[in-house]
Amino acid sequence: MKVIKDSVHDHIQVDGVARDLIDTPELQRLRRISQLGTVSLVYPSANHTRFEHSLGVYHLACKALEQLGVDGRQAKRVQAAALLHDVGHGPFSHNLESLTHRRTGRYHDDVHDLLTDGAVGTVLEDHGLEPERIADLIAGEGRFGQLVSGELDVDRMDYLVRDAHHTGVPYGTIDHGRLVRELTFVDGELVLGEGNVQSAESLLVARALMNPTVYSHSVARISKAMLRRGAEQLLESTDIDAHTLQRMDDADLLVALRSAEETAEFSRRLDHRDLFKRAVWAEIDDVPGGIIEADHGSIREFEKEIGAEAGVGPDDVILDVPRRPKMTESSSRVVVNGDIRRLEQQSPLVEALRTAQYSQWRLGVYSPPELLERVGRAAVDVLDLDIDGALVREVRNGLDTTLDQFTE
Amino acid sequence: MKVIKDSVHDHIQVDGVARDLIDTPELQRLRRISQLGTVSLVYPSANHTRFEHSLGVYHLACKALEQLGVDGRQAKRVQAAALLHDVGHGPFSHNLESLTHRRTGRYHDDVHDLLTDGAVGTVLEDHGLEPERIADLIAGEGRFGQLVSGELDVDRMDYLVRDAHHTGVPYGTIDHGRLVRELTFVDGELVLGEGNVQSAESLLVARALMNPTVYSHSVARISKAMLRRGAEQLLESTDIDAHTLQRMDDADLLVALRSAEETAEFSRRLDHRDLFKRAVWAEIDDVPGGIIEADHGSIREFEKEIGAEAGVGPDDVILDVPRRPKMTESSSRVVVNGDIRRLEQQSPLVEALRTAQYSQWRLGVYSPPELLERVGRAAVDVLDLDIDGALVREVRNGLDTTLDQFTE
Amino acid sequence: MKVIKDSVHDHIQVDGVARDLIDTPELQRLRRISQLGTVSLVYPSANHTRFEHSLGVYHLACKALEQLGVDGRQAKRVQAAALLHDVGHGPFSHNLESLTHRRTGRYHDDVHDLLTDGAVGTVLEDHGLEPERIADLIAGEGRFGQLVSGELDVDRMDYLVRDAHHTGVPYGTIDHGRLVRELTFVDGELVLGEGNVQSAESLLVARALMNPTVYSHSVARISKAMLRRGAEQLLESTDIDAHTLQRMDDADLLVALRSAEETAEFSRRLDHRDLFKRAVWAEIDDVPGGIIEADHGSIREFEKEIGAEAGVGPDDVILDVPRRPKMTESSSRVVVNGDIRRLEQQSPLVEALRTAQYSQWRLGVYSPPELLERVGRAAVDVLDLDIDGALVREVRNGLDTTLDQFTE
């Protein structure tokens, strides 16, 4: 048995299939993939990696399995899935997902390859574990998939606490010990036992507060959009393809961006934290529906159109339309007076947080600071936004409900 | 200057009037008043006192004053008020409030005496501070009263974090550093500056989650009700009067309860944690309005009536009707796009938490474990509750949304 | 199974005999015995109790037993002993030990009675556990006694971390997870496995740094000496005997001190933190050997003599001669290159810390602030100390290597 010291869970015991998996190149690569990508440009201490997170998820999965009385082959499968759940992540974690998934096809297939081929495949085979079933668990399928990827999964429990520890923002500090301890299966569904409505709410609330403060902080969004644009140009102007990109680590991507002439400027801006700023920051109600639903190609067209109208270069405009917010935790199940209820049936907080989240949804148009005025006006015009020039300016000056005093 | 080490704020610098106040018997007495009273019967580590809390509130007040650019006489007043804000607390803090305030008249007058007479009065006079103005600040009056006792007061910021630290329940871990830093005065009102809707929400949410888990945990409520009943009998059967009771510390009250024949049994139960249990635990919608509004005398009558119907002794029934829940933080003010808005105007969370809080409101009837059945049935009958005997039993078996797995 | 939330170890599972023991009056009484006695007059947050500490020791014992592969009857014995190890403590924990042990005879006998009689005896009998064997474990006898009371016991591991958490002084923050994990039995001796010299040193160092900073802080020593003197007068002037005193909780003693005329003044001073100060604070090398070895009676004689020479009252002088420092951890055993070695054979730190500890050893003479000059001079004379009046004065002004800036 191996024991690994972790800054969040203290000692993590690693055994059996997990011990062998840890030594594979595929898992070791996660040491070089940051957990929060460009969030570290807002919170300088947020340099933790997918590797330590994966160990933490594995640790909580072991605790949950013990609590649920699951052992043998089934437990080994869940442990492997917990450890491997992020093995398919590309550089900077979620930052490039939309880009690489669009190009490489289904993420699920990709993970399946990683679980079948190479060192991971060999380890799983040696331990008599079927890659398909591990992939299904990672995809949240089946009874035990809920534990790995679902409303009450151990992934969420680890990342909230870990991200709080490393950013210094306390909102994510949930009571994971209690949550894991209260997990139980009723009729094949993973639920929190009687007396845990507040526990479930605390999970929901933690993410709702971490979201605008950390995960969707405007500066993190701007730099993420710049990184994505850089990566896209890399795909277009070099012989790097989406699959290769997806298998890079953070260092590979940083250096690739520095090396290609077409991306050198984006790279310089990211390296020096000389970022674009918000030319427009529009509430969803001010945005025509067509834009919200626009696919990648249309967004690129809009960017070009805005650039043309503003009389600026093609790389001086980024249009950032985040997906409509969702709230997975709303369907967490809790036993209330003997019945299983979805949290949204039980807690008025769900609807309120949904409303709050919706009200924080923002469309952003970013550009170099000296072009804000022109790009902002052009964007309002091209996108047919229901705001006037004055508001664009005000918004740029920081009149906003997100926590922006840090470092834009 | 004196420096005091604190488990929450690390080093607290104490200076000027604060330094002199700390050495008064009135403030030293707070070392022997527990912060959370009977909550320690649920969370064994929760033995912190009003003294360390008062130092913490003083510490945050100093930070806030510095942030607000307030100094001189006004700052000294606020510092004194912060340090003295709990000086009038009786034994076990809020546990006996309803009892002693009813008997001693307005709490405010009592605090005023404490600020005028004795060592505290002398110190204030020596520093040229007027007791009346300190009392007003403690009562939350005036521009600076908001800082000591208001929606955004430093009292709340200290106790949430401190209670989380000492119970081990993480929900209260707010970002007090940020909150204090964002305080500002606009048109005489204490508000959080632009970009702090989530900060204000986090304060609200922290208390909403600490409430059922800690402050109103059913076992804490039961033991508090037993303590209150004991104290009441003390007033009735000994020569201790309400004013004397109010000036006791925890040790005085514990020993007084042990010494009087009439209260020895309650005392034994509390000392041995051999507590009453819930005979009834009714939702507010099942309780006739008259009972919710009942005054102390009527409640005593109900208890006697239930006892008589159940055929049990007068001390075997406690009826616990908590006051209708309120939510002070809902009127916190935040600057949003340049306007001051009350949090309830801005955040959908306020209404949701109000609803949640209302749904957690419970009327309790408590009795010795062996009498639960009889007392429960009698209580449903006497109080005309809209529940039947079966539900009473179920409720007693723990079907409840509060976190009751601990130690009842 | 019961789960108890703890501020240090998070969740503590309580089961079997432990669950029943917790509900006994003897263990519940520990809720009202402070862990560090008068140390809270220096560190205001240090209000934790013997109850939570006992739970913590039980928790670490369970972890250690699991690690050591011990279960069945033997494990139950150790768990019971861990939970009960402080059940004989009198009010204010160690503060009055020298007083009550002197009067009640061997502490061991007293613990034996507590384990045989009353509710604890019944629980042990119900679980088929022999009081004698539990008492032996508590006394550190036998193979498993080392785990409860020895150089590497779980008692020490809990209190260092807990005292650090509650005082805010970080020195006690050892890695108890690692220590427990590395425990092993070799030839019947409890040792730390290969590669743990630093782990063992860290335990030693933690206590060496906590000692002058926390446990033997001069203000804690002064107030402890005052409390002891008060308790002694209680025994002399009231009908309270040593056995009764030993069974009191903190509240009983505080109120008893307030109630007796002879102790009212000491009580007032302690309640108001209006403490004696150091008239003399002498290094051991300046103290004649006879005084260091003096028994209780002789010390009382010296006090009277000093009082007489100084022309002050009999209660105005306290002579505080702490026992010669020892260092239990020095004989911790660690496996080094396959051999078991005592830490002192292996680590040069042991001898250095012993020297340091010896150099911190101080004899104190305390008196009311206004009498310091007279009492100091008289004490130097009567005790034949090798210091002159000037040094006495200097010492009183804080020229000292202990951490005295706090609150004397």
Added chain:
Amino acid sequence: MKVIKDSVHDHIQVDGVARDLIDTPELQRLRRISQLGTVSLVYPSANHTRFEHSLGVYHLACKALEQLGVDGRQAKRVQAAALLHDVGHGPFSHNLESLTHRRTGRYHDDVHDLLTDGAVGTVLEDHGLEPERIADLIAGEGRFGQLVSGELDVDRMDYLVRDAHHTGVPYGTIDHGRLVRELTFVDGELVLGEGNVQSAESLLVARALMNPTVYSHSVARISKAMLRRGAEQLLESTDIDAHTLQRMDDADLLVALRSAEETAEFSRRLDHRDLFKRAVWAEIDDVPGGIIEADHGSIREFEKEIGAEAGVGPDDVILDVPRRPKMTESSSRVVVNGDIRRLEQQSPLVEALRTAQYSQWRLGVYSPPELLERVGRAAVDVLDLDIDGALVREVRNGLDTTLDQFTE
């Protein structure tokens, strides 16, 4: 004023020259230099960077300056020096120091260039600060240089706490609040005021315990030696020169190692954590003096000779001879009874820790696992070590006083 959230110090206020310096490419580059280099291969959470550490040092410097009553130009200089003290660090921080300093000449000159040229130079000039004086402060020269780089510097205070936070090893958790608060100047020397012998000792002890556990963990040393060897080959076989290497960030170096044919295998081993192991791990007393003093060239010769004798390739042997341990903190100054004393004059711990440190000093010979036997025997022979083949094998099997259970 800018406020930055930090996981260790919570909120860090950045103002004036510091605010401008932070935005320079030179300082932003530190975001991509890990604080502990290859230590993250032992402690997976240790991914913090020189950037956040630099902010922390700046923060503590501000606190110290305030405490010391220093402001104006002198304070600005110290603040700039604190923020810039690591600006010259190469990739993986100290890991390659010996390599690059040997090649680029004096580190001091290099730092001087960084402070004079480029964006940093411009900022300093704009604020009227002289690069030479900042460089002197960074080199620890002059009265205030002691604060930036000396026995009691804020650099050490930050890194101990930060490394503890991120590795999870608690030994570094010193009381930096107290240390900073007790700093004072006496006769131009930076000292800790009266009553701080233990404070000074705690700093010394913290580093003494962190050293073998973290900084010099054998696996960290092995991987650091591999990295250094890889970098050296890069210098020899590509057109990268030492100055270019020194200016790289971690990503640049990782990718450069992957790209060059000669270093690809070392790179693969580091990326996959497929590390060399210890063929020899010899105590200093078993090593001839000549080897301990050997310069870089001789060490290379020894490696080749061992390789030849063992019949293995030139890249299969690494000889790792760490410099003789020193203990800067031993000369910390503390006021004791009114005199300034060096800690080593006052505390027996200094000598003991020096002895302990010396006894932990180890010479290592590393090779691929399958060659350990041959390389070990050859090394004993070539280096004329005073150990036999059996001991070499034992040592490899973990008989060691360092904490090696983690992940070799």
